[in-house]
Amino acid sequence: MTTTTTAHTAWCGRGHLCNLDEHRTQPQTWRTRYGSLIASLVQRSHAKTAYLELRIRITIPADEHTARQQAAAIAAGVDSAIRTATAIPVRRRSG
Numbered sequence: 001m002t003t004t005t006t007a008h009t010a011w012c013g014r015g016h017l018c019n020l021d022e023h024r025t026q027p028q029t030w031r032t033r034y035g036s037l038i039a040s041l042v043q044r045s046h047a048k049t050a051y052l053e054l055r056i057r058i059t060i061p062a063d064e065h066t067a068r069q070q071a072a073a074i075a076a077g078v079d080s081a082i083r084t085a086t087a088i089p090v091r092r093r094s095g
């Protein structure tokens with residue numbers, strides 16, 4: 001197993017969460033009416049940028065057509081929420 005060689009961040013969960021040259025928080029889980037949301041903060045050992053890692057479990061219909069429609073709407077909504085929260089504009093396609 002590779003371990004990090006830099007000092008831990010204040011929020012690092014240490015132990016098995018801190019390896020492969022990354023510091024990680026303990027995953028935080030929220031149970032929601034639609035499923036669950038699991039979040040971890042990650043930072044490369046030698047980088048100044050941190051990342052938010054999200055895993056989302058969402059209950060959708062078993063019917064494939066409806067499931068595809070909801071999946072597309074959910075993905076678009078998540079993308080929009082992230083762009084709004086981070087102030088990253090939508091890239092316009094050329095042509």
Ligand SMILES: [Zn+2]
Nearest residue numbers: 008012018023
């Ligand atoms: Zn660490």
